[in-house]
Amino acid sequence: MTGTPRPSYECAQEPLPRLLDEAHEGRIQVPEFQRELRLDDEWITSLLASVSLGYPIGVFQLLQAGDRGLRFSSRPVTGAPSSSDAPERLLIDGQYRLTSLYQVLASGQAVHTRDGHGNPVRRWYYLDMSAATDPAADRDEAIISLPETRQGVTPQRRPLDLSTPEREWEERMFPLRLVFGDAAELRHWQHGFVTPGNATATELAVDGEGYAIRDHLMDRFTATVLTAFENYLVPTIVLGSETTRWSVRVHGGPDGRTLSDRFRVADDS
Numbered sequence: 001m002t003g004t005p006r007p008s009y010e011c012a013q014e015p016l017p018r019l020l021d022e023a024h025e026g027r028i029q030v031p032e033f034q035r036e037l038r039l040d041d042e043w044i045t046s047l048l049a050s051v052s053l054g055y056p057i058g059v060f061q062l063l064q065a066g067d068r069g070l071r072f073s074s075r076p077v078t079g080a081p082s083s084s085d086a087p088e089r090l091l092i093d094g095q096y097r098l099t100s101l102y103q104v105l106a107s108g109q110a111v112h113t114r115d116g117h118g119n120p121v122r123r124w125y126y127l128d129m130s131a132a133t134d135p136a137a138d139r140d141e142a143i144i145s146l147p148e149t150r151q152g153v154t155p156q157r158r159p160l161d162l163s164t165p166e167r168e169w170e171e172r173m174f175p176l177r178l179v180f181g182d183a184a185e186l187r188h189w190q191h192g193f194v195t196p197g198n199a200t201a202t203e204l205a206v207d208g209e210g211y212a213i214r215d216h217l218m219d220r221f222t223a224t225v226l227t228a229f230e231n232y233l234v235p236t237i238v239l240g241s242e243t244t245r246w247s248v249r250v251h252g253g254p255d256g257r258t259l260s261d262r263f264r265v266a267d268d269s
């Protein structure tokens with residue numbers, strides 16, 4: 001390749017909460033040349049397990065929005081509110097990962113995904129608190145997804161109803177929508193979980209009110225799981241604002257789009 005100046009870039013590690021905030025506010029958007037999403041339920045579960053354990057999930061590549069005359073057409077991350085403001089950065093690589101994490105952890109809405117037959121569905125994601133704080137447990141198996149009704153079955157085919165906070169507390173299933181969701185709702189959920197009246201019969205048999213057991217579990221879950229999400233760092237490569245549409249390359253499959261000269265620049269007229 002000749003005739004194209006090499007774009008400048010910076011490498012960094014950025015907090016996941018900040019990236020999700022920027023996606024929610026429209027400061028990070030998706031360039032129009034990115035393919036339509038086909039999120040897979042099992043793939044989302046694996047991604048969530050990795051982040052909750054602090055495992056790497058790969059690099060995100062972003063582009064500083066730059067000059068209006070060279071700006072790509074863009075759209076909000078799927079699930080984020082529409083925004084009339086121009087984005088500050090465009091997500092070149094990492095759309096599936098950022099969109100999945102945003103929808104599950106921060107959007108407050110059921111996630112747009114696909115079932116095992118490729119049919120579009122909407123699902124909620126939960127984390128089994130007991131399994132998540134057990135070092136011997138498989139983290140992938142601790143993550144449960146349910147239909148929009150929040151009623152279904154576990155991978156072991158056990159019926160599961162999480163349609164109310166009370167049912168979530170009883171089953172010790174933490175709704176992952178609260179990880180970066182409404183802070184007041186998170187506090188309410190945590191308070192309800194440790195309230196003595198919500199203890200199970202087994203907990204009451206061990207501890208008269210069940211409070212100590214649940215309080216200890218909540219502390220361990222917060223320290224090991226919620227803190228892992230809060231402190232997660234994503235490696236990023238940020239291309240400089242002088243980067244033109246001719247020097248951005250997007251690598252897809254053999255039939256996918258590759259060169260940005262097939263994509264249009266935003267029309268601000």
